[in-house]
Amino acid sequence: MAHLAAPAHADLQSIPALLARNADRLGNRPAYREKEFGIWQSWTWHEAAEEIRALALGMLVLGLKPGDHVAIIGRNRPAHYWSMVAAQMCGAIPVPLYQDAVAEEMAYVLGHCGARFVVCGDQEQVDKVLEVQSMPDAPRNVEQVLYTDKRGMRKYDHSHMNALSDVQAEGRAAETRLGEELDRLIAGLDYDSTCVMLYTSGTTGKPKGVVLSNRNIIETAKNTSEFDGLNHRDEVLAYLPMAWVGDFIFSMGQAMWTGFTVNCPESAATMMTDLREIGPTYFFAPPRVFEGQLTNVMIRMEDSGRVKKWLFDRYMKVANRVGPKLLDGKSVGFGDRLAYGLGKVFVYGPLKNTLGYSRIRVGYTAGEAIGPEIFDFYRSLGINLKQLYGQTEASVFITQQPDGEVRSDTVGVPSPGVEVKIAENGEVFYRSPGTFVEYFQNAESTASTKDAEGWVATGDAGFFEESSGHLRIIDRAKDVGKMADGSMFAPKYVENKLKFYPNILEAVVIGNGRDYCTAMINIDLNAVGNWAERNNIAYASYQELAGHPQVYATIKEHVEAVNASVAEDEMLAGCQIHRFLVLHKELDPDDGEMTRTRKVRRAVISDKFGDLVDALYDGSNSVYTETEVTYEDGRKGKIKATLRIEDVQVFGQAQAQKVAAE
Amino acid sequence: MTDIESNPLTGQPAPAEGYVTADGRQIGGVLMDLRNITLRFGGVEAIKNISFDVREGEIRAIIGPNGAGKSSMLNVISGFYVPQEGEVWFKGYKRGPMRPYEVARLGIARTFQNIALFDGMTVLDNIMTGRLNKTKSGFLSQALWWGAAEREEIANREQVERIIDFLEIQNIRKTPVGRLPYGLKKRVELARALAAEPQILLLDEPMAGMNVEEKEDMSRFVLDVNDEFGTTIVLIEHDMGVVMDLSDRVVVMDYGRKIGDGSPDEVRNNQEVIDAYLGVAHD
Amino acid sequence: MFYREAGNFKTSYRDDGQTFPIKLDRMGYYVILGVAAMVVPFVINDYWASAVLLPFLIYAIAAIGLNILTGYAGQVSLGTGGFMAVGAYSVYKLMTAFPDLSILIHVLLAGGITAMVGIAFGLPSLRIKGFYLAVATLAAQFFLVWLFNKVPWFYNYSASGQITAPERTVLGWAVTGPAASPAAKYLVCLAFVIFAAWVARNLTRGMIGRKWMAIRDMDIAAEIIGVNPLTAKLSAFGVSSFFVGIAGALLFAVYLGAAEVGEAFGINKSFLVLFMVIIGGLGSIFGSFAGAAFLVLLPVFLKNVLVGVLGWPTDLAAHIELMIVGALIIFFLIVEPHGLARLWQLVKEKLRLWPFPH
């Protein structure tokens, strides 16, 4: 099947074209699977093509026109991927949305793209769309609501509402009437037609619609598939939000290009079980997933018997020493090889199996910095976990790590076809076939992001490592600031170091323009809660546990350790943390403190917790505060707390090296 | 069908006017008619000359204080108790004396007040038992797992999986029911009853012992069942609020007698019912 | 530890419902089957056949039978010995009456006759439950043994009152009588074991099995949701007796060769099979095998140790053996009342979760 990876042929300039090719050449291979009704319901490429065509015809029947936008809101399901392709076939533009977006966000996006059709997963999302529609100043552009799950939908007014399966039935019936028109529409798609529009959540301001063309998606998919040797035998688990560009590239772009199988879990709750059942060969997860799993592994190992614990500890040491070398193809002594082999039998194999990672050939993580121990842990087990660096505007890939050149502190070399340059101020710029067309109806932003030559600013500060040629990212370019004394302030760099401790879930480092740095910390309720349980420390809430003196003591140790490590780097030594507090609530996207992709919104936080910031710098030992929170059901409330502020030791450079040496 | 006599008068269900509920559901004619039921245990009269009907597609509640005879009434309907007097008419035919399993075959399924799941089986197997009356394959076919047996097993499984999905119990599919918490057990029991694709579903205190959240879930499921499958539901419930929200018509029992029958509003304003619930002394 | 289940997913209900859903288990099963059918016959000798393998296979069939009744349908029976006697005497009468018919058919017919008798004795189960039923099944035990003892027609009026199996062949190989080779006897028994286990598995995985278990777990609820207790209980008695009858027929015709009813099929046989089922695990076909293996091997082992190694007189060894068997049964019930099958399940579960404890 090597011919599949041949350069994009003139005929293969759209996703529907790739689908047709797959149905033709890989007709009986599985294209989509979904865990539903207790088993993995499967569709071959042939079946998928038929389903998608029926859906496209049905959409035509309902009056979908070229250039229309079709919003898709729902969890990862084959039907939703099909809806996207079906929309493309009709010349329309799919716009996947985050299904957990609050009504205001959704109202904005639906209005902004002017979607005439909305595909919803189930009643919940339909309700949300209807709610958005009934908002006083909402644009009433949605004409047709389609839904996948019929449950609970009987009572709705169906004049503008249809089940996807009914639409498909309509479509099949209309084949003779509209088939030719559809074929004509498909044939009209070319490399520069819009493939998809994705809204970036953005750390500030309103979301922007990133328009990606077929060229963007297909070229990127082709280049990166070749980079990692992906082929039609690979399996991926589609569990990341459909509105995120990564999911579109992996589950749509690369899947269509290589013809591999996209597996959709039953629900978010069963994701881990489904992951284990499928055992993907190609896998992407953000660092927090790996982090969470590692924490989970450690917690579970705490409870296991002495023999297993001993085996685990012993062989994880061996793995740490030998695993990465083996993975990188370096030479390893016979003794180590044997020990690693035994470890594979007793620990690594079973561990990978229970995690569902037994079959991974290529694994990626990105989005945030990953803790070196976490990264090494998975690598040492023999999982080929790598890092990449990317963003929506680049169709994901800017840099990625080639096999055998994997390190936790770099993000790799430029992906095939991507050019990268570093600006004067350290900001990273790139130019590639994947570079987005424009921000939808936002020429201003487009111009400020992408220059005439096609160079796009990433907004991140970084540099190429001389020795390896790999890119290292320090922080968001605009977040890199100056301390009062003029030294460099890179909060993310410190925050990441803090977050590498399992006990710390989030950290916000403050210090731009100030004399010294301080930090606000969120503990990880999982890890710390487990610790509390084992030490018989009773707690009723996050707040109570966060304020526990022993928790404070532990966090303080972590902060000091981070200070020691930060102090080692001359440029960043000024970023050591002098004072910190443990926040009384978890930072939450619902409260606007983080983005949906769990990135901290600094501005919001420094505004909302202004009293705490003041206290961190006025020398007081404690501070009383009230904070507004939003509960799951949307109600709002206030929580009150008195927080302790702790002073921390800081190090000189020499001192730090001594500490590190010990 | 030897146990069913034709209605001597008409041979057809009594022509009853259907009606449409406030939320737009169509209620049909009389599906089941209980006439002058009296049930005695030894000298004790558990049910005293009670008559009421159940219409197709409605949610019919039976309420009353403890010991009012509600469960006995349900047991009469499901054939577990045979009343000394009175007649049960179902789909226009008078039901002769029947064993409970024969009643089940007519399309009457039920859940139990004190959960009656099969503890030695998984959730899936429990629900699959609900489909035993839909199974036609013979003994030999099952013993050799030939043709019909396997086909039917798979067809049953498909149906059951839809119910599992409907009641949102996917993640406990293969758990032995003994290990489940109370609320989930109740749901599995409902699933088992639904698997029989009943015409009438009898629910014996489906919300008993549940917390508010579980009650809300269960109420939603009961309504959804009625709505999605058009199943006629007869339910016993203690919680007045739940009954008033869910049901179309309510029978009120007290000390084995019927003291009220009508829409929730009518029943709520019935003096005798108020007395019974407020514990006014009986004469 | 050895399980690699990632990527072992099911795309159809047929796959999901198979007996060994885990690939490794499935492979293990095929390996065992292969060894049992293709290796053992070539290495088997008289001692292994008569001391271990034949009794193991035959009692496994009986245990599967009793497990269906007791473990799946929840009806305790102490009449297994009596039903085995029915199988033995049926096969004897059939062998002597229709010498031209294949012995395999005789054995199956003997199972069928036993099934009829079992159903007849199962009738009271509709009215009697629990211990009352257990004791009632003793009626079958004592009555049947008495019957075969007192009515000479059953033992063809032989002077000794014994029945003796004439030589019968399968595909030209003698499987009964003194000339039968251990391998031939073994293979016949193996074939019946595989047949029994397969049929039992089919029945217990499907609707019939669910009816049985429903009756076992909560008979009233079962009836209200539509289980006809009459057919459910009687089918359990019938199927159970069918297997027990086959076991009895094989025990007499293939293994013992000659039998006297009180000795070969007494109340102790009933208890022996019941022990196998309990120790092996109620409601588990694997358990039936495990229990049979355990109780066949234990005496052999004890005898070898007590008489062979310690050199004690055989009667003393027999008494000590009684004590040990009794104590072990109690020990087992205390430690794992759900038997070896549950133990195996736990071990498997541990291995699957390795290195995690839960």
Place this chain on the structure above:
Amino acid sequence: MDQLFYASEVFINGLMTGVMYSLVALGFVLIFKASGVFNYAQGVMALFAALTLVGIMEGQVPFSHLINATFGTHLSNFSWTVGPVVAILLTAGVMVLLAIVIEKLVLQHLVGQEPIILFMATIGLAYFLEGLGDVMWGADIKTLDVGLPQGISDTIEQATANWFGYGFFIDRLDIWATIIAALLVAALVAFSQYTKQGRAMRAVADDHQAALSVGISLQFIWIMVWSIAGFVALVAGIMWGTKSGVQFSLSLIALKALPVLMLGGFTSIPGAIVGGLIIGVGEKLFEFFVGPMVGGATENWFAYVLALIFLVFRPQGLFGERIIERV
């Protein structure tokens, strides 16, 4: 006319056997009521008690076979013998000890298990005790004579011969056994009705939880009940042992008590007594009238079939109340 006399004689003999059945059945009922355990080992306990009694009376060295086999010695008897009364008391002590051991090692660990599991455990116990008895005292058949009168009662034979012209053959041992058994039954009933321990025992039988909550020690009750059962087994062992020698078949009388239980109900003391009498008389009469026609030895199964047929028509037994099933 003679036929009628024969029948009467059979009837009276049956009654006496029935009393013995009742005695064994009583042991079952006591344990079942108090602990929910269906004690299959009751018969073996009788055998074990009888073996122990004989062993003590004759001054046997316990475990002599085992010791001899292990150390190559030739032990058999001590140089003394023990009188019946002392021996009976010592044996009773052994039975109490046994009860304690059973409670500590077996029952305590099986609390809360299903009845069938407990039942199986007592079968295991039966095996164990049978082996233990044989290992301790040897497996040979022993005669037991604690001084109970034996042989056909001449007095009765002559008296009846004078009155009816037909001499009734009645064994004096049976008469004594009947009297002793009747006394024992009366004593047990009195114990359970009128003593504190007896009431506690009944409380436990009614409701374990309730009994626990009012401070009755379940362990104590179990030990007590098993001790009583052991004592009943001892008495039964003496009777049957005296009559037909102490040997393995003695343990089979327990099986005879099972149909008695079915008939009388597992929890009813009067049921055990009446049931025992019915079975005793029934099987003797059946053997007398029908036995010769079918080859005899019908006692082996008659009791079971009778109980079975009876139960089919009245599942709750003689004294049980009609069960109203609920859901």
